[in-house]
Amino acid sequence: MKVLLFCVAFGLFAFSCGELATSPKEKDLQDQLAKLQSENKNLKKQESEKDEAIKSFVGTLNEISVNLELIKQKENIISLAAVDVELNSTEIESISRDILLINELMDKNRRTIDLLNRKLSESVIYSEELQQVIDNFTLIVDRQETEINQLNEQLKKMSSRFVLLQHSIDSLNQANQRQQEKIAEHENMMNTGYYIAGTAGELTVLDIISSAGGVLGVGGIYLVNEDFDKEEFNKVVISETRKIPLNCRSAKLLSVHPSFSYKFDGPPDYINNLIITRPREFWSNTKYLVVLKK
DSSP: HHHHHHHHHHHHHHHHHHSSSSSHHHHHHHHHHHHHHHHHHHHHHHHHHHHHHHHHHHHHHHHHHHHHHHHHHHHHHHHHHHTTTSSHHHHHHHHHHHHHHHHHHHHHHHHHHHHHHHHHHHHOOOOOHHHHHHHHHHHHOOOOOOHHHHHHHHHHHHHHHHHHHHHHHHHHHHHHHHHHHHHHHHHHHHHHEEEEEEHHHHHHHHHHHEEEEEEBSOEEEEEETTOOOOSEEEEGGGGGOOOEEEESSSSSEEOOOOGGGGGEEESOOOOOEEESSSSSHTTTSSEEEEEEOO
């Protein structure tokens, strides 16, 4: 009887162990399942990115289309007004405003198409068909520009007053161009950051930082000087810079940047790079980044 009970107990134990243990085949199936789940997650992420890119692409094309339609409307209005041999002052003023608006819209379309070309070349939705769509819009813009130039020449021939009007428009265009250049310069300045990384000794020698507190140089903190030499900093394009190499055992940001806007990468006890995860927030407080390396 004892032998029988022992056999039954042993059999149950063996069966239990067999249930708990995972066979190589089951392990392989689990690995394959995990791999499929990971691939499915990546595919969903890619699909989401494609959807967002397509929405942005279509939205930009709609914006260009609206501008083209408005340009065509203004062009037709000017063409009808050009039938009059001598335009009165009110008509000249109206045409002046319309031509100025047309020039601004044409310039905006050119810049938007250039931006769209750059974005599409690096986009996940790039295809020759979409590139052809952009090329077709470029041809339309070129054709409209030719038509407008011809219309301007027609107006010059039909109305002596329009010569004076053209001078006025040219002056307005030049003023607008200067304003656009100022805006571009401001945007470029806002999109430019500066950084310097070095040890306490290196940054102190360059008069970038100074120590405060502590006893005999121990236990103090380092502060960024207010009148540091900006020529010592490296210039970066904020919208294009996500990684700044450090290659040190540890690092600390002495300039003020939100903690959630950056991180460090690298193996344990070593830092390869400063990774900027949210550029707009990272550079919101200051455009000058100071990194203390150890």
